Amino acid sequence: MRVLLIHSDYIEYEVKDKALKEPEPIPEEMKKGRMEEVLVAFISVEKVDEKNPEEVVARAVKEIVEVAEQVKTKNVFVYPFAHLSSELAKPSVALEVLKKVEEGLRNAGYNVGRAPFGYYKAFKLSCKGHPLAELSRTIVPEGIVEE
Numbered sequence: 001m002r003v004l005l006i007h008s009d010y011i012e013y014e015v016k017d018k019a020l021k022e023p024e025p026i027p028e029e030m031k032k033g034r035m036e037e038v039l040v041a042f043i044s045v046e047k048v049d050e051k052n053p054e055e056v057v058a059r060a061v062k063e064i065v066e067v068a069e070q071v072k073t074k075n076v077f078v079y080p081f082a083h084l085s086s087e088l089a090k091p092s093v094a095l096e097v098l099k100k101v102e103e104g105l106r107n108a109g110y111n112v113g114r115a116p117f118g119y120y121k122a123f124k125l126s127c128k129g130h131p132l133a134e135l136s137r138t139i140v141p142e143g144i145v146e147e
């Protein structure tokens with residue numbers, strides 16, 4: 001899993017077109033979204049994660065919580081993003097992993113938003129620009145070496 005973390009004044013998105021034949025079914029209110037004072041986590045779920053999705057979810061939640069504590073925000077936005085890796089997991093696995101990351105963060109006491117899965121989306125982001133505002137993490141199942 002590849003994670004790009006951007007501490008932002010806000011993120012807003014708008015769903016445009018389907019990017020998968022069968023994107024995640026979403027209610028009208030999920031077609032647009034905005035969150036303020038937020039740690040945005042752009043996440044690419046990778047093929048290697050299919051070896052142990054539960055472990056990758058647990059480690060991703062831990063990493064994201066650590067950064068959220070450092071930048072002092074309780075708001076996290078999970079953004080499915082297929083552009084951080086050339087070895088993507090298949091969509092069915094990726095969606096499940098992303099939903100579990102969202103659930104894990106909520107269970108950890110965070111206000112969590114998530115962008116819809118399987119769509120082209122327009123988005124605006126305002127990065128805060130402080131030294132911890134832009135971070136990335138590579139998370140793989142135990143015992144796997146990621147190039």
Ligand SMILES: C[C@@H](O)[C@H](N)C(=O)N[C@H]1[C@@H](O)[C@H](n2cnc3c(N)ncnc32)O[C@@H]1CO
Nearest residue numbers: 019044045080081082088089094117118121
């Ligand atoms: C396209 C761009 O504007 C948009 N932002 C986009 O990336 N859309 C992605 C994700 O929502 C999702 N998706 C599919 N596979 C994956 C994966 N392995 N990991 C994460 N998301 C995935 O399916 C879409 C097409 O790949």
